[in-house]
Amino acid sequence: MSKDTTGKSFDLNLFKRLMRYTQPYKVTFFGVAFAALMLSFFSSVRPIILRYTVNDYIIGKDAESLLYFVLLMTAALVLEVISQLSFIYFANWLGQSVIRDIRLKLFNHMIRFRMKYFDSSSVGILVTRAVNDIERIAAIFSDGLFMIVSDLLKMTVVAGVMIYFNWKLSVIIFAVLPLMLYATRLFQKAMKKAFIEVRKEVANLNSFVQERLTGMKIVQLFVREKKEYDDFVAINEKHKTAWINTVWYNSIFIAVVEMMAAVTTGLLVWYGGLQAVMNNDMAKLGDVFMFIMLSTMIFRPLRQIADKFNTLQMGMVAANRVFDVLDTQSRVEETGTVKAGHFKGKIEFDKVRFEYVADEEVLKGISFTAQPGETVAIVGATGAGKSTIINLLNRFYDIKAGEIRVDDQNINDFTVESLRNEIAIVLQDVFLFADTILNNITLKNPDISEEEVIAAAKEIGIHKFIKSLPGGYHYNVKERGSMLSSGQRQLIAFLRAYVSDPSILVLDEATSSVDGHSEKLIQKATERVTKGRTSMVIAHRLATVKKADKILVMEAGKIIEEGTHDDLLKKEDGHYRKLYEVQFMAEEEAV
Template identity: 65%
Template structure:
């Protein structure tokens, strides 16, 4: 779907949007009825004015005059009522449609592969889910229905004008083509300008989001001045994009006002002469035409104005649907429910690469028996964490098989498989919420009592209770109110309360203090007992207790065995790693 397609209205795009309107069809068609009534009432008021002047004032008939004035007053009241209903329910429809589209988009984002997020800007996605959505709401609240109302009003008004006086109507037509041409040129350039604006808004959001998230790094490396200059550059582009829209508006609207004023002048001149000299035009007709002209020209000017809103909405909708059209989902066609897994794991000649032709895992094979604790060690980039990502099916493997309890993990439903695997990461992510909600993640079957019992079992209840409001303490965004060790403990408790069949500790103790490490080590002993556990190792104590150690280097398994077995290998990879890294910890 092209964002630059030069059409006044993208019917294919609207057809997609209309699918979301279907639940609100009654409101949609009621709005159309309102538009028709408003157009009729708009044309009726000048016509009643004409009758009041010609039939009552000229003939000095006060009774008829009061009658026409009463009808005009009633028409104005009805016009106000229908205008209020129209404005409210047009916006109501837009907001409800956007609510449904946003839910659809968020559900879509929840199921994307991790690879999609690896290659996508968070700021851009936030723009799609928030700012662009508001522009879509404006398609209905301030764009489409407004344009339809104005077009219908113009059609009805001009029809009445032709019926009333053809010659005066032709005079009005003299300036109309000029305004129509100006409107067409205006909408063409405004569409391009708004596409540029939306691009710059996305770039600005992305830039600000990343810099705020990484503010500590910027300050640590004194990048403030450089980033200030970068921000001025991107902000300047954003300003220039908006100024283009201002520039086009500055040209168009004075032309529209001038066209309307010239038309009023021509009608007043020609109609006035006919009133005075030939009496072929009545005073009422002349007054009604002067009232009709703004009704004809103002909607045309407003159409151009509302077209800006419509174009922004269409560009935003195009970008949102581009995300919705993205097929980046892990295949979830498995039909087996993983419940109470024993925990047998088998990697059989597994190949994987994040980037095409750059293998991270080069045909690795290993087995983990149910209830075993294995440790995976190796240098950074060896492929240790990738094994965990593949076990959870965050990425699709390139070749080979991964079996759990003798069943290919592709045959399990994604949700049931991941429910059986709990992961504690080195980089803990906590939401801006209470400790309790960060532990349960709002799981309805995990009660506060269960969390408290689990915390007591692994020895972190005292730490949580010491915080203000205890388990209801709000840790703020990314858990900034807690230390790295405390965040790690919360993450560990989060994994523990799910009672997983398979536990994964990915460098879980690498960034904690010695006190927190001891708590986690005690908890590890408790939770791993009788449960399949995979430990991506950093600390010596965990590695030594493992039933088996898998040593990786450059995407391959170079050694396997227990701690003692691997130390007996002359010039072994693990032995060298132990002597360089782990022996220092032992001495310390």
């Protein structure tokens, strides 16, 4: 859609799609249209009243009737104000209602994207789509579409009035209009390109700032403040230049329009006044006054239409970007119909092949079985494919070949939601929301009470730690859990997994950056959480490796060894034995 839309001044199909979101608000939509109609009517009535006032009562010196017509003009002005107030308020109300619906649909769509989409997409750009671009769509209704329709309607009525009362003076105004329309067309084309560039630079700016703020620790640790600032200066300059281009085009256009309007007024005064003097017909002066007022009502809306059309264009560009995201099909394909119950916990990988990038296999036909209640440890060098196994079990990605089964049934047969409800994960990089500890544990699941959370915390031995925090379970951990240490965040993650009562537990168990006290709590939590359920552990600690019922040794996407700790140590040239001697024995000696 993007290429087609950006190549057109107005995309009718895109506009029709956007208008479908107004269907639930038909009454308001037609109410706004009616207010626009009344606005154009009352705007045209005032100049007509002015004409009669000048011709019949000012020149005719009828003071009594003059007061009547002044009151009549005041009444027309009040009705025009009421129409304008209704028009502006309900147009904005409609716009905000539409973007609320679109934003909800967009967010609901994005949270169901597969992980592969987020691997290659900028979070900053997605934020721009969900916030800035959505607001631009609202402007289509508040300052774009309805304003344009209202102004066109007003201009049509005014043109009819002019022709009816004095076609000769009308010719003067109509002669200038083609020049005005041509200038408007050139302006609209230039602004279209400028606004596309503006939206692009806004997205780049948001993405850059979001990434640097998220990675501020790295920026400061490696003393990159000066470099990042210099890069930001360059990006900010591009953003400013994009906006300056729109200001430049706008400035030229406004100057041209004002000049044409002034020339037209001068011609009206010259020709109308000349006719009144030469023909000794003072009644023509009322026409001159009326046409000066009507010319303003022609030229000002025309200038505003160009401005409003720019707003409409920006909104359409934004709508195109938002619909591009909505049209992106990046969900894990929901092929399952079976609702998973509480699993016994048997897990089978049967000749599974997988690739993140085409023709670059990460898993190369791996096969293994975890029996119900077993703890399976996975060890190997970075990039061997350990974390990929976890991702595939949860269907964050779909496999290229082979089969993954739970309790002898292909995981593709289960609905994604029910499958993930039965699998809990504790990741190495724990993510916490800017919320209370309680809400981070329950994730606001109404089926999990605070009492159950407290009981679970006592079972795995971290209740005392939580109660020591200000506010206890209601302590706000701030963004990404910044108020807690890495070990404390991992303890919260263990409790989050435990209270969900999963059939299968997956642990990316990392304790390299935690203190000794937190490590002991994590070890205790691990033992309690894994008890009685099938567990798959990316092992980093000696205790987990030794206690595992089975160890899978991975290298370059393949399982090269499999067995218990003791069995694998018996292989003299075994990969696990070498790994144990280099890594784990050093850990054991340190203890």
